[in-house]
Amino acid sequence: MINNQFQNQIMNEDELRDLIGEPSERAINKVITHLDNNCKQFIALSPFLMMATSNSNGKCDNSPRGDAPGFVHMIDKEMLIIPERPGNKRLDSIINILSNPQIGLVFLIPGLEETLRINGQAMVIKDEKILETMSVNGKAPQIGIAVKVEECFLHCAKAFKRSKLWDNDTWPNKNSLPRAATILKAHANLQGISEEKIEEDLKESYSKRLY
Structure with missing residues (x-):
């Protein structure tokens, strides 16, 4: 138990399914295992993503990455690379990947309420020829995060509609x-x-x- 102040916790998936139900056939079948042309277009237009990682002990981290649209480079239908730009040198996501390669990405496009989710396995690379292609203002990233796609699917717009995130009248x-x-x-x-x-x-x- 994480916290015993709650008296009515759901303890297993069977109990959860009895309450919430099963996903629709469309929700199950929408998952693909590669980057098709639709996914490639989405990524090419996205200037921002959220990156979820965890270490070998399961301690989680969720970190933003952003740059000009197209900053995430797609090598082929199974591999993409995220440049690691200068930060505060904590390197939480990078260190997690070194001990646990599983990664989850959520891509956003301003004004579009649907998001693109990608799950896969990551590695930290320092291949100069590849990283040089991601230079900005003459500066190439020292390292990059290569992700082998295992799951790729569109996430519905309900969270954005509820939050009205792109509606600046609500800001x-x-x-x-x-x-x-x-x-x-x-x-x-x-x-x-x-x-x-x-x-x-x-x-x-x-x-x-x-x-």
């Missing part, structure tokens, strides 16, 4: 949004460093170290 006022500098100062317990300094460092990183 909160910018003045009410959380401030990254405030959160970082509180969470990292950075003594003697002001929010203003943190915000200045973030702006410098965003403007000079994207690639």
Whole structure:
């Protein structure tokens, strides 16, 4: 038990199916095991994806990746490569992949409410000739994440319709949004460093170290 404060937990798949039911034939049959032309078009138009990984102990991580549409390179119908751009060097996803190659990707296209889900096996590569083709502003990524596709399918739009994510009339006022500098100062317990300094460092990183 993760937490015993809940008195009515579902404990197995049979109990879950009795409550929720079985998926439709279309939901089962929509899964393919390769990148067809529809998937390739979706990926080519996507500037953003979410990457789910876990380590050998099952500890999970979900990390965003984004760049200009087409930043994910498709080698063939079974293999794609995600360039690893400069970050904060935590490398959570990369380290997970080294101990557990299973990976899950969700591709988004702005304004489109359906998403594309890909599950497969990943490896960390440093092939210079391949990575050079992903250069931006003359800078090639040092490493990339190669993914062998095992499952590929379209995810319905219900989550986006419920959340109205692409409807900017529902977006909160910018003045009410959380401030990254405030959160970082509180969470990292950075003594003697002001929010203003943190915000200045973030702006410098965003403007000079994207690639």
